[in-house]
Amino acid sequence: MVLRTRGLTKEFGGLTAVDDVDFELGSGELCSLIGPNGAGKTTFFDLLTGVLEPTAGTVEVGPDGSRTDVTDAAPHETARLGIHRSYQVTNVFPTSTVFENVRIAAQAAGSDATNFWRNAETFGEYREEARRILDRVGLAADADRPASALSHGAKRQLEVGIALAGDPDVLLLDEPNAGVSSESVGDIIDLIEDVATDHAVLLVEHNMDIVMNVSERVVVLNRGSVIADGDPAAVRADETVQEAYLGGYDPSGAGSPDTVDSENAGDSPREGSA
Ligand SMILES: Nc1ncnc2c1ncn2[C@@H]1O[C@H](COP(=O)(O)OP(=O)(O)OP(=O)(O)O)[C@@H](O)[C@H]1O
Numbered sequence: 498m499v500l501r502t503r504g505l506t507k508e509f510g511g512l513t514a515v516d517d518v519d520f521e522l523g524s525g526e527l528c529s530l531i532g533p534n535g536a537g538k539t540t541f542f543d544l545l546t547g548v549l550e551p552t553a554g555t556v557e558v559g560p561d562g563s564r565t566d567v568t569d570a571a572p573h574e575t576a577r578l579g580i581h582r583s584y585q586v587t588n589v590f591p592t593s594t595v596f597e598n599v600r601i602a603a604q605a606a607g608s609d610a611t612n613f614w615r616n617a618e619t620f621g622e623y624r625e626e627a628r629r630i631l632d633r634v635g636l637a638a639d640a641d642r643p644a645s646a647l648s649h650g651a652k653r654q655l656e657v658g659i660a661l662a663g664d665p666d667v668l669l670l671d672e673p674n675a676g677v678s679s680e681s682v683g684d685i686i687d688l689i690e691d692v693a694t695d696h697a698v699l700l701v702e703h704n705m706d707i708v709m710n711v712s713e714r715v716v717v718l719n720r721g722s723v724i725a726d727g728d729p730a731a732v733r734a735d736e737t738v739q740e741a742y743l744g745g746y747d748p749s750g751a752g753s754p755d756t757v758d759s760e761n762a763g764d765s766p767r768e769g770s771a
Contacts, residue, residue, distance in 0.1 A: 498561065499524045499666045499697045500545070500580070505554035507540050507721075514540040516721035517554070522667060524560065527693035529700045529708045532718035533742055538701045541718065542669055545699075546582050547575040558667060576606075581665035583656040583673060591645035595636055595655055598644050600627035602662035626662065634658040634688060650681035657688055661696075668692055670700045674707055686711055709733065717741065 500522040507515040515537045522528055530538050543549040545556055547570045557564040558579050567575045589598050603623045631637045634654045639647060644655060653673045660668055670692075674685050682704075689711050692698060702708050708715060708729070715732040717725040719741040725732050732738055 498522060499558060500699075501557045501564065502545070503555045503557075505541070505544055505556065506552045507537075507544055507549060508552045513721050515544060515551075515718075518718075518721075518723055520716065520723070522697045522699055524666070524697050525693070525695075526714060527689070527698045527700070527712055528714040528716060529702060529712040530716050530718060531702070531705070531708055535720075536718040536741075537721040538718055539671075540721075542582060542671060542699075542701065545575070545667075545669060546580055547572045576663055576665075579666035580669065581660040581663045581667070582669040583653070583660045583671055589644040589652065589655055589659065592643055594641050595644055595647065596627055596631065596640040598655060599630050599658045599662050600624055602659040603627050603630070606663040630658045630661050633661070633691065635684060648678070648681070649676035650678060650684065653677055653685060654688060657692060661692065665696060668696045668698045670698060670702070672701055672703065674702055674704050682707070 498521045500520070502518055502520045505515055505518040505520070506513065518541065530541065532538055540549065544551050547567065551568060555566060555568045557566050557568075558575070559565050565578050567578055567580070570578065590601070593601070600623050603626045604620070607623065628637070628640070631640055634657050636647075636651060636654055636658060639651060644652070647655060653675070657668075657670070657673060670689060673689060674682060677685055686707060689698065689700060689707075693711075700708070700712065712729050715725070715727065715729050716723055717732060717735075717738050719737075724741060725735045725738045727735075
């Protein structure tokens with residue numbers, strides 16, 4: 498496995514947002530984390546990435562035998578150690594080109610990124626890597642456009658590209674479908690499936706059709722606790738899960754319980770969580 502939490506807990510005053518969560522993610526696994534609004538999904542991501550410090554419990558990353566404890570690590574350290582997250586709120590440099598956004602991320606992730614005097618050849622490697630990533634996320638044709646000119650959907654693709662540039666072991670996809678037009682949903686699904694071929698992926702996504710389609714495994718949070726963990730069909734049929742959604746989710750698969758509307762979808766991260 499590449500990611501493991503034990504007893505992970507976050508309290509905000511009297512509220513336990515994440516409650517004693519034991520979670521493991523295997524390399525190559527594509528797992529979705531779902532749950533009603535306020536279930537603790539964003540807080541869980543914030544704990545994994547070091548944006549928040551847990552009240553109790555541990556987070557470890559890395560393969561069996563060489564896992565590193567990142568419980569107290571800051572976001573830049575968790576990123577360096579292999580956990581990358583695509584943000585719900587676009588975290589691109591808007592005036593830089595699409596290409597530059599990815600190249601800068603690749604360079605920042607390079608081992609001696611602080612060495613100003615690196616030779617031009619090495620910079621060439623970052624440029625190549627950026628090109629490869631843009632190809633992969635479907636933005637090769639947009640490379641020279643300013644990031645601000647991209648559609649919502651293309652911005653999500655760029656965010657995934659920026660996360661990939663960090664060469665992550667674990668990719669946390671934070672509502673990659675938020676704000677994406679219905680015509681582009683297929684592209685995002687293709688992208689999720691593609692990045693999952695060589696990364697462990699944990700996906701938070703409100704659109705149940707996407708979740709049930711792409712996931713090998715679905716973990717359900719409710720009031721901070723894991724109430725179900727299994728393959729999509731088993732989770733869909735689970736009565737506790739249906740109750741948690743208070744009937745909002747049609748287990749036949751026809752409905753989407755809390756599909757967010759595109760304008761509000763990006764509002765969740767808290768102040769200071771970048
Ligand atoms: N900084 C904070 N201070 C106090 N309470 C918080 C804070 N952040 C989150 N909470 C509370 O913790 C609980 C879990 O919130 P969280 O945002 O993690 O849920 P979520 O599952 O991501 O919800 P959504 O699907 O609506 O984004 C909620 O009750 C929320 O109000």
